[in-house]
Amino acid sequence: MGLKIKLNSVMVENQDKALKFYTEVLGFAKGKDFDVGNGFRWITVISPEGHPDVELALEPNANPAGRTFQEALFKQGIPATAFEVSDIEAEYRRLKAHGVVFSMEPTKMGPISLAVFADTCGNLIQIYQPPGA
Amino acid sequence: MLFILPPGLPVQTNASITRLARARDLLREACDAPLTVADAAREAALSPYHFIRTFKAVFGETPRQVRIDARIEQARRMLALDAASVTDICNAVGFSSLGSFSHLFTRRVGVAPSAYRQNARALIQAPGLLPPQLYPGCLSLMAYWPAA
Numbered sequence: 001m002g003l004k005i006k007l008n009s010v011m012v013e014n015q016d017k018a019l020k021f022y023t024e025v026l027g028f029a030k031g032k033d034f035d036v037g038n039g040f041r042w043i044t045v046i047s048p049e050g051h052p053d054v055e056l057a058l059e060p061n062a063n064p065a066g067r068t069f070q071e072a073l074f075k076q077g078i079p080a081t082a083f084e085v086s087d088i089e090a091e092y093r094r095l096k097a098h099g100v101v102f103s104m105e106p107t108k109m110g111p112i113s114l115a116v117f118a119d120t121c122g123n124l125i126q127i128y129q130p131p132g133a
Numbered sequence: 134m135l136f137i138l139p140p141g142l143p144v145q146t147n148a149s150i151t152r153l154a155r156a157r158d159l160l161r162e163a164c165d166a167p168l169t170v171a172d173a174a175r176e177a178a179l180s181p182y183h184f185i186r187t188f189k190a191v192f193g194e195t196p197r198q199v200r201i202d203a204r205i206e207q208a209r210r211m212l213a214l215d216a217a218s219v220t221d222i223c224n225a226v227g228f229s230s231l232g233s234f235s236h237l238f239t240r241r242v243g244v245a246p247s248a249y250r251q252n253a254r255a256l257i258q259a260p261g262l263l264p265p266q267l268y269p270g271c272l273s274l275m276a277y278w279p280a281a
Contacts, residue, residue: 017193039243075154077147101190103147118150120193 007044009057010080011070012121015041018058021120025098026083031055047083056081061122070122077103079116079126088113088129152177153191156184160196161203166227170196204228205241212246213253219246 012018022028022045031044032055040062044055061067073080085091088106092115096102103124104116111131119125156177159168173196174184189195194202204226211222220231223246228234239245244252 013193021193071154075151077150099190101150101187103150116147118191120191122192124150 006053007055007057008081009059010119010121010123010125011061011066012058012119012123013061014121015043015058015060018119018121019043019045022056022058025095025100026119028056058121067122074122074124077116077124080119080123082126082128084133085127085129086133088115088127091115091127149177149179149187150191152179153188156188156196157192157199160200168200201237202241205238208234208238208246209242209249209253212250213257219250222246 019030019033023030027048028045029048031046033041033043036042040060043058045058046052046055059066061070070080092102092106095117100117100120102115102117104114106113106115113129114126115128116124116126156173159176160173170185171181174181177184177188179187185195188199192199208222208226211217211225212219215222217225219235223231223234226234228237235246238249242249
């Protein structure tokens with residue numbers, strides 16, 4: 001099989017602000033950033049601690065269908081995506097100190113721990129600590 | 134998105150998050166009707182002070198910015214698709230002064246309302262449908278990926 005999974009994406013309200021939040025607050029590194037015209041950019045971030053060739057695209061939610069979907073998820077409390085962490089309590093405290101608002105504090109669910117926060121770009125994002133981390 | 138949750142786990146919708154989202158809807162709706170930040174704060178069941186702080190921490194923008202963005206967005210749509218004059222559109226989206234509307238629109242969008250209308254109309258291929266150039270589909274953006 002020649003198909004590779006290398007790209008995930010979240011929709012964001014404002015790409016400049018999103019890049020700032022995903023790098024400066026969440027701690028990802030900037031991957032690609034190029035202009036695609038009409039005021040939009042192709043922006044990706046990568047995790048300095050994950051696989052450098054797996055990218056998260058910060059896509060504009062300018063398409064009304066995208067925004068409708070994004071807002072419906074938000075209202076239902078459903079995370080747009082999830083990131084793994086090795087110490088959820090430490091991440092929770094670090095993000096809280098940055099003023100990040102959590103809709104779910106770190107909570108144990110069987111063998112894993114979850115927390116959910118607002119990413120200031122229109123999404124809820126889940127972080128989880130896997131068993132044995 | 135994680136629709137699939139471990140069994141026994143209710144989807145935990147934080148009530149205050151939902152109320153903030155409702156307040157955001159309110160700020161965006163009824164652009165032509167007067168609405169104060171205090172009204173939206175009531176929807177979120179917060180004092181105006183806490184509402185503005187929490188709103189900004191959750192959505193990255195103040196309630197006022199969201200309301201202005203919604204008005205500009207509505208104006209963009211109307212300029213592209215409606216036959217109404219710029220003045221009528223200005224009034225319809227809740228601005229009483231054409232001067233301040235034009236100024237704000239130009240600052241946010243990069244071109245004046247009349248120029249935006251001209252550009253947008255030139256791009257429209259089917260009547261009533263917004264040109265995809267202005268509302269891109271997700272991964273179509275990758276067509277612009279620079280050659281290595």
